[in-house]
Amino acid sequence: MARAVDSTFFFHPKPAYTVSAILGNYVVINGREVKVGDRIDKAVVEKINIGSVSIREDGSDSPRELSLHPGL
Helix, strand or coil: CCCCCCCCCCCCCCCCCCCCEEEEEEECCCCCCEECEECCCCEEEECCCCEEEEEEEEECCCCEEEECCCCC
16 A cells, blocks of 8 residues: 655645735735745745745745735
């Protein structure tokens, strides 16, 4: 019987980040108010745009864009 991927030693799920508000130079991610340079879980907030936020996750060479309204 094969094991599920999430029960193996090498499986490392990416943390989920949800942007719920952008308030000028602050953003609410996962219920926490943070600004550029602050740490949220395993990432650092790099840039706050009008409708999105750029974060750099630990060990990543490129930033990850989080949209305030995903799917639009």
